[in-house]
Amino acid sequence: xxxxxxxxxxxxxxxxxxxxxxxxxxxxxxxxxxxxxxxxxxxxxxxxxxxxxxxxxxxxxxxxxxxxxxxxxxxxxxxxxxxxxxxxxxxxxxxxxxxxxxxxxxxxxxxxxxxxxxxxxxxxxxxxxxxxxxxxxxxxxxxxxxxxxxxxxxxxxxxxxxxxxxxxxxxxxxxxxxxxxxxxxxxxxxxxxxxxxxxxxxxxxxxxxxxxxxxxxxxxxxxxxxxxxxxxxxxxxxxxxxxxxxxxxxxxxxxxxxxxxxxxxxxxxxxxxxxxxxxxxxxxxxxxxxxxxxxxxxxxxxxxxxxxxxxxxxxxxxxxxxxxxxxxxxxxxxxxxxxxxxxxxxxxxxxxxxxxxxxxxxxxxxxxxxxxxxxxxxxxxxxxxxxxxxxxxxxxxxxxxxxxxxxxxxxx
Amino acid sequence: xxxxxxxxxxxxxxxxxxxxxxxxxxxxxxxxxxxxxxxxxxxxxxxxxxxxxxxxxxxxxxxxxxxxxxxxxxxxxxxxxxxxxxxxxxxxxxxxxxxxxxxxxxxxxxxxxxxxxxxxxxxxxxxxxxxxxxxxxxxxxxxxxxxxxxxxxxxxxxxxxxxxxxxxxxxxxxxxxxxxxxxxxxxxxxxxxxxxxxxxxxxxxxxxxxxxxxxxxxxxxxxxxxxxxxxxxxxxxxxxxxxxxxxxxxxxxxxxxxxxxxxxxxxxxxxxxxxxxxxxxxxxxxxxxxxxxxxxxxxxxxxxxxxxxxxxxxxxxxxxxxxxxxxxxxxxxxxxxxxxxxxxxxxxxxxxxxxxxxxxxxxxxxxxxxxxxxxxxxxxxxxxxxxxxxxxxxxxxxxxxxxxxxxxxxxx
Numbered sequence: 001x002x003x004x005x006x007x008x009x010x011x012x013x014x015x016x017x018x019x020x021x022x023x024x025x026x027x028x029x030x031x032x033x034x035x036x037x038x039x040x041x042x043x044x045x046x047x048x049x050x051x052x053x054x055x056x057x058x059x060x061x062x063x064x065x066x067x068x069x070x071x072x073x074x075x076x077x078x079x080x081x082x083x084x085x086x087x088x089x090x091x092x093x094x095x096x097x098x099x100x101x102x103x104x105x106x107x108x109x110x111x112x113x114x115x116x117x118x119x120x121x122x123x124x125x126x127x128x129x130x131x132x133x134x135x136x137x138x139x140x141x142x143x144x145x146x147x148x149x150x151x152x153x154x155x156x157x158x159x160x161x162x163x164x165x166x167x168x169x170x171x172x173x174x175x176x177x178x179x180x181x182x183x184x185x186x187x188x189x190x191x192x193x194x195x196x197x198x199x200x201x202x203x204x205x206x207x208x209x210x211x212x213x214x215x216x217x218x219x220x221x222x223x224x225x226x227x228x229x230x231x232x233x234x235x236x237x238x239x240x241x242x243x244x245x246x247x248x249x250x251x252x253x254x255x256x257x258x259x260x261x262x263x264x265x266x267x268x269x270x271x272x273x274x275x276x277x278x279x280x281x282x283x284x285x286x287x288x289x290x291x292x293x294x295x296x297x298x299x300x301x302x303x304x305x306x307x308x309x310x311x312x313x314x315x316x317x318x319x320x321x322x323x324x325x326x327x328x329x330x331x332x333x334x335x336x337x338x339x340x341x342x343x344x345x346x347x348x349x350x351x352x353x354x355x356x357x358x359x360x361x362x363x364x365x366x367x368x369x370x371x372x373x374x375x376x377x378x379x380x381x382x383x384x385x386x387x388x389x390x391x392x393x394x395x396x397x398x399x400x401x402x403x404x405x406x407x408x409x410x411x412x
Numbered sequence: 413x414x415x416x417x418x419x420x421x422x423x424x425x426x427x428x429x430x431x432x433x434x435x436x437x438x439x440x441x442x443x444x445x446x447x448x449x450x451x452x453x454x455x456x457x458x459x460x461x462x463x464x465x466x467x468x469x470x471x472x473x474x475x476x477x478x479x480x481x482x483x484x485x486x487x488x489x490x491x492x493x494x495x496x497x498x499x500x501x502x503x504x505x506x507x508x509x510x511x512x513x514x515x516x517x518x519x520x521x522x523x524x525x526x527x528x529x530x531x532x533x534x535x536x537x538x539x540x541x542x543x544x545x546x547x548x549x550x551x552x553x554x555x556x557x558x559x560x561x562x563x564x565x566x567x568x569x570x571x572x573x574x575x576x577x578x579x580x581x582x583x584x585x586x587x588x589x590x591x592x593x594x595x596x597x598x599x600x601x602x603x604x605x606x607x608x609x610x611x612x613x614x615x616x617x618x619x620x621x622x623x624x625x626x627x628x629x630x631x632x633x634x635x636x637x638x639x640x641x642x643x644x645x646x647x648x649x650x651x652x653x654x655x656x657x658x659x660x661x662x663x664x665x666x667x668x669x670x671x672x673x674x675x676x677x678x679x680x681x682x683x684x685x686x687x688x689x690x691x692x693x694x695x696x697x698x699x700x701x702x703x704x705x706x707x708x709x710x711x712x713x714x715x716x717x718x719x720x721x722x723x724x725x726x727x728x729x730x731x732x733x734x735x736x737x738x739x740x741x742x743x744x745x746x747x748x749x750x751x752x753x754x755x756x757x758x759x760x761x762x763x764x765x766x767x768x769x770x771x772x773x774x775x776x777x778x779x780x781x782x783x784x785x786x787x788x789x790x791x792x793x794x795x796x797x798x799x800x801x802x803x804x805x806x807x808x809x810x811x812x813x814x815x816x817x818x819x820x821x822x823x824x
Contacts, residue, residue, distance in 0.1 A: 023695045029553040029735060128696040130550040137549070138542040141441040141720045142713055266702060269681040283435045283713035284540040286686075288702035290678060301554055301695035308553045323441060 004067070004311050006032040009060030009091075011082055012072035013037050013046065013053075016096060016123070019300025020070070021048065030308045032068070036060050040073075061085050068092045068310055070303060076100035083108065087115040094306040096123030096299055102197035106210040109318060118315035120306035125198045126151055126275040128298035129291040130305070132316070135205040135279070140319045142281035147206045148244030151195035151256075153273035153293040154182040155221050155241045158190070160271045162229060163238050169224055181273050181294075192218035192256040195243040199254055203245045203329075206279075207252050208320030211329040217373050218256040219380045219387050227340050227364050228386040232260055238268045239388060249397055251330045255373055259389035260338065332398035333373045336390035340366040345385060351375055353396075372398055416479070416723050418444040421472030421503075423494055424484035425449050425458065425465075428508060428535070431712025432482070433460065442720045444480070448472050452485075473497050480504045480722055482715065488512035495520065499527040506718040508535030508711055514609035518622040521730060530727035535714035537610045538563055538687040541703040542717070544728070547617040547691070552731045555694035559618045560656030563607035563668075565685035565705040566594040567633050567653045570602070572683045574641060575650050581636055593685050593706075604630035604668040607655040611666055615657045615741075618691075619664050620732030623741040629785050630668040631792045631799050639752050639776050640798040644672055650680045651800060661809055663742045667785060671801035672750065744810035745785045748802035752778040757794060763787055765808075784810055 010017055021034065037052045038060050046053060060066055061082070069086035071079050076099040083100070084107075086093050095101065101108065101124050108119050122132050126149070135144075150156050154176055161172035173190070176182035188194045196218040203209055221241050232239050237260040245254030261268045266288055270276040275293030280286050292298035334353050341347055343363050349355045354370035368390070379385045422429055433446065449464045450472050458465060472478055473494070481498035483491050488511040495512070498505050500523075507513065513520065513536050520531055534544050538561075547556075562568050566588055573584035585602070588594035600606045608630040615621055633653050644651050649672040657666030673680045678700055682688040687705030692698050704710035746765050753759055755775050761767045766782035780802070791797045 019695075023553075026694070027553050027555060029731065128699060130546055130699075133550055134542055134546070137721070138545055138717050141435075141439050141716050143439055264681070264683070266678070266681045269676070269678045271676070281713065282438070283431070283709045283716070285704050285707075285710055286702075287540060287542075288700075290698075290700035290702070292697050295697075297695045298697055301693065304553050304695070305550050309549070319441065 004031065006067045006307065006311055007035045007065050008032055008068050008070050008307065009063065009066040010034055010037040010070045010072060011057070011060070012074070013039050014072065015296040016299045016303065017072045018047065019296030020072070020303050023297065023300045023304050027304070030304060031311050032307050035066055036063065057082065061089055066091060068094060068307060070307070071095040071097060072303070073097070076103060080104050083119060084111060087111045087117050087119070090115065090117060092117050092310050093119040094303055094310070095119065095121050096303055098124040098194070098197040098201060102200040102213045105201060105204055109210070112315070118310065120309060120314070120316065121201070122306050123299045123302035125201050126277055127291065127293040127295065128302050129275060129277055129289045129293070130302070131202065131277045131289060132205050134289070135202070136316055136319065139279065139281060139284070142284050144206055144247070144279060144281045146244065146246035146280045147202055147277065148242055148246070149277040150240055150267060150270050150275050151198045151243040151277070151293070152189055152241060153275055154186065154189040156270065156275070157181040157273045159221065159239055159241065163233075168226065169221075190222040191220035192241060195241060196256045199243040199245060199256060203252065203254055204318070204321070205316070206245065206320065207247060207327055208318065208323060208325065209252050209327050209329055211254070215329060215331070216254055216256070217331055217377045219258065219376060221258050223380065223384065223386050224258060224388070225340055225384070225386045227366065228338070228388060231338065231366070235260070236263055237261060237391060238263070240267055240270075242389070246395070247327065248395070250327060251397070252327045253330055253333050253395065255331070257376070257387065257389050259393070260391040262391050330399070331373050334370045334396040334398055335373060335376070336369070336393040337371050337376060338366060338368050338388045338390060339371070339379065340364065340386040341382070342384045345382060347379065347385070370396065416443065418479045418719065418723055419447045419477050420444055420480050420482050420719065421475065421478040422446055422449040422482045422484060423469070423472070424486070425451050426484065427708040428711045428715065429484045430459065431708030432484070432715050435709065435712045435716050439716070442716060443723050444719050447478055448475065469494065473501055478503060480506060480719060482719070483507040483509060484715070485509070488515060492516050495531060496523060499523045499529050499531070502527065502529060504529050504722050505531040506715055506722070507531065507533050508715055510536040510606065510609040510613060514612040514625045517613060517616055521622070521733075524727070530722065532718035532721060532726070532728065533613070534718050535711045537613050538689055539703065539705040539707065540710035540714050541687060541689055541701045541705070542714070543614065543689045543701060544617050546701070547614070548728050548731065551691065551693060551696070554696050556618055556659075556691060557694065558656065558658035558692045559614055559689065560654055560658070561689040562652055562679060562682050562687050563610045563655040563689070563705070564601055564653055565687055566598065566601040568682065568687070569593045569685045571633065571651055571653065575645070580638065581633070602634040603632035604653060607653060608668045611655040611657060611668060615664065615666055616730070616733070617728070618657065618732065619659060619739055620730065620735060620737065621664050621739050621741055623666070627741060627743070628666055628668070629743055629789045631670065631788060633670050635792065635796065635798050636670060636800070637752055637796070637798045639778065640750070640800060643750065643778070647672070648675055649673060649803060650675070652679055652682075654801070658807070659739065660807070662739060663809070664739045665742055665745050665807065667743070669788070669799065669801050671805070672803040674803050742811070743785050746782045746808040746810055747785060747788070748781070748805040749783050749788065750778060750780050750800045750802060751783070751791065752776065752798040753794070754796045757797060759791065759797070782808065
């Protein structure tokens with residue numbers, strides 16, 4: 001296979017961009033070189049020669065010599081404009097911008113077909129873990145039933161510290177922020193938006209369905225209380241923020257929520273800033289991929305892998321989409337859940353489709369049973385309400401007349 | 413990409429062949445159909461139409477309509493002849509025969525180049541885990557430092573039972589045999605030959621080096637005693653049979669040996685018949701893949717993935733080989749090890765490059781320290797000698813003048 005010598009135009013030179021620069025210069029396997037880097041701030045000191053930099057995006061987008069635009073900026077709106085223009089100008093694109101991708105994936109799919117140029121984005125889902133490439137290439141013949149895992153490193157770091165060092169949630173968050181594992185505004189992470197964006201992208205490559213981020217329910221870890229932590233510890237559980245999607249009765253379900261995880265579950269051993277993705281297929285059965293989900297080198301490495309793939313004209317084929325099974329996305333689901341709240345909160349036994357047990361003491365209360373996802377979404381907006389899925393939650397379709405048990409995703 | 417409609421000729425219709433047949437008939441993504449199946453035994457009842465079967469291998473090898481030979485027989489020598497002839501006749505080959513591949517990999521590489529037809533063998537290394545494809549495609553630009561893991565499901569099943577159900581080694585082996593996880597002659601598994609074959613194949617795709625199986629040292633789990641198990645339990649360790657290879661000072665080292673594994677190590681949570689592969693790259697850092705290593709469906713699924721890849725003319729590029737770094741394979745290594753033996757066995761403190769501690773009681777003795785791999789190989793042939801690597805063993809090159817610490821593969 002003859003490889004092309006690619007010229008790259010970068011947008012952004014933050015942690016991933018710098019990681020990419022170094023990775024590209026320390027390996028000799030990839031025929032690609034950075035021609036220009038477009039940055040925003042005029043008065044920053046840059047670690048490499050000034051001649052690489054421009055403040056004018058046209059210098060990249062209008063340069064016919066540049067084959068590939070590597071988009072690594074924060075601003076999702078500006079990023080989408082860059083991707084769109086790059087494709088219109090006949091350039092391939094590599095990006096790791098999960099928010100932008102999740103919000104515009106169907107448009108980006110259409111733009112790729114219209115302009116005949118690929119967009120690759122392995123770095124957008126769980127950093128260094130090659131999950132999209134495997135979903136596209138390796139599992140294209142496998143009937144995948146579910147994909148789930150730990151899609152966010154910041155929250156996993158916080159939860160690891162909470163359990164291993166018996167820290168409170170707020171102390172662990174502070175520590176994560178000090179170490180750069182959590183943003184100064186951590187809400188995208190701790191409320192589950194970041195893993196939701198990744199899940200939306202994964203759903204397209206797993207089941208061939210485009211779903212909008214706002215259709216997917218995300219429940220965060222920011223309302224987890226000391227009572228919840230005590231309950232977990234007393235029962236030998238960890239808590240992990242799990243993103244999952246699965247197929248049942250021809251529909252696709254997907255959401256993000258914290259879950260109790262038994263020590264014997266391989267996800268329990270996924271610690272600190274590591275991510276994990278578990279794919280369950282009809283034939284390959286359970287496959288678990290664990291790796292660093294963020295950071296300049298791990299993400300830079302994923303971005304470089306995409307660039308390398310472009311040297312031999314690789315493009316996502318979106319095979320499941322083209323197989324045309326046309327699965328519908330649905331939130332009509334009952335899950336087994338542990339809910340904790342303060343006395344006086346408007347949560348009652350009648351809210352449960354199936355009530356299992358409850359306990360109240362010292363102004364706090366918890367209830368365990370089967371609740372609809374949409375009810376959980378309402379509760380998650382209430383102050384002081386902790387929501388955590390049962391360790392082996394069943395998932396029951398609400399709109400099937402019989403409310404049959406559609407799937408039981410055993411955790412181990 | 414236009415896909416070909418492939419006609420397959422199968423050799424063997426055992427558990428993997430039957431798995432493949434079912435997988436192929438239950439999925440619609442792969443354009444391939446079985447035309448003929450060559451089997452050995454005349455008087456077996458087959459679960460599918462007799463018209464598929466032949467006892468004459470020429471009916472497949474000489475059939476110009478058959479594009480792909482799928483070799484799934486036990487006999488490594490006969491398998492190699494089939495692969496060779498198939499390539500000579502212009503057919504692509506899919507195989508999962510690790511022994512055959514490990515023994516003939518360089519010849520098979522040469523034959524592929526000579527005849528211009530690919531041989532794919534994802535199913536040969538850790539069954540359903542897509543490790544070869546990832547090493548070829550995803551890590552081609554990454555500087556990989558090491559690959560290690562649990563490459564054998566039978567021994568992992570036995571070791572899991574030993575620890576979780578406090579069974580003796582022989583009881584656990586018996587249970588594994590009853591369940592079909594271990595062969596009636598389990599020596600290939602428990603003496604570490606099977607994981608060694610897989611390691612040899614992985615080394616070629618990780619480091620671009622062809623090494624003969626007989627050059628690679630394998631120490632099994634069959635000499636692990638109750639004292640060893642007690643020591644492990646007392647220290648909170650598990651024992652896993654680890655295959656590993658790594659690069660240090662421009663040389664490649666690789667071997668198979670049991671190792672104490674701390675509970676916090678993700679490999680500790682890889683239970684029963686599951687396999688795991690951990691790749692450590694310069695940029696992607698640690699990546700762990702966990703999945704079923706054997707069984708009709710998991711291996712059948714890997715074989716089908718190879719067939720699917722052939723529909724778009726995929727071939728291994730052996731990129732690391734072609735990068736031509738020409739690393740030499742070496743066994744000149746010191747490792748940190750726990751050795752247990754009966755009093756009177758010819759093992760002394762002088763055998764250790766660095767002696768750390770020892771203990772003797774009730775006719776049994778153990779010693780802990782740094783020993784050369786070749787010494788361990790000698791000891792592993794002695795009755796009643798248990799050899800288990802320390803949980804965070806250092807690996808020190810013997811032939812570097814300074815016996816520098818070349819690598820310390822931290823386990824967590």
